Amino acid sequence: MLMTVSDIPGVLRVGDLEVAVSVSDRRKSVRLTVERDSSITAVVPSQVSKAELVKMVEAKRPWLYGKLAEKRDLGRAAPAKEYVTGEGFRYLGRSHRLRVVDEGEVRLIRGRLELPRGGGARELVGWYRRVGEPWLAKRVRPWADRLGVEPSGLTVRPLGYRWGSCSRGGRVNIHWAAMQLPPSLIDYVLVHELAHLRQPDHSAAFWEIVERAMPLHDGYRDRLRRTGNDLWLPEEGR
Numbered sequence: 001m002l003m004t005v006s007d008i009p010g011v012l013r014v015g016d017l018e019v020a021v022s023v024s025d026r027r028k029s030v031r032l033t034v035e036r037d038s039s040i041t042a043v044v045p046s047q048v049s050k051a052e053l054v055k056m057v058e059a060k061r062p063w064l065y066g067k068l069a070e071k072r073d074l075g076r077a078a079p080a081k082e083y084v085t086g087e088g089f090r091y092l093g094r095s096h097r098l099r100v101v102d103e104g105e106v107r108l109i110r111g112r113l114e115l116p117r118g119g120g121a122r123e124l125v126g127w128y129r130r131v132g133e134p135w136l137a138k139r140v141r142p143w144a145d146r147l148g149v150e151p152s153g154l155t156v157r158p159l160g161y162r163w164g165s166c167s168r169g170g171r172v173n174i175h176w177a178a179m180q181l182p183p184s185l186i187d188y189v190l191v192h193e194l195a196h197l198r199q200p201d202h203s204a205a206f207w208e209i210v211e212r213a214m215p216l217h218d219g220y221r222d223r224l225r226r227t228g229n230d231l232w233l234p235e236e237g238r
């Protein structure tokens, strides 16, 4: 039996791309769009098969990557860092000076970020992940309650140029680089992903959920974009 798009659940995965699919009987051809927040949507006529749609997304991959690169709001103008005493690293919106120490592991102590000699991006990214997970696990609780969702887990990890993602099983992933943001903007990233647990696409219904949970979110989107542009995002952590 031919599988048509009406059998595709809201989100279609093609490699590392996620496409939110909606069906419109008025459309004669597929319309693929990269939205402002870097999500990809496809509006398709009802008779398109899933295989056809996958093939089309694959063919458009270079174009999609180009668009995503243009819209990405994370690490675009990120300055390179040196792993020497005095270099600044942000955590929860504050800048901390690096201090190279002889031994131990990366830690934030008395406002200084200690890095064992010889360490670099890999060790620092590992630290952001290590401290980020328990911090977010606590932070997510009141928001999850407010939104009436129960995430099945929360992971802090590299996510390319995306702030966050969530799986259909209810797992929320947050980019480790987001730990550089001030808490209010991290909340905005969290709320966005939690809202997806109720509404997978970026429809009006989705933004209504965000709005209700976070009525003052309006300026956050732009702030996130501006701040995100110059967050540190080394290759080792993408």
Ligand SMILES: [Zn+2]
Residues within 6 Å of the ligand: 037, 039, 192, 196, 202
């Ligand atoms: Zn989203």
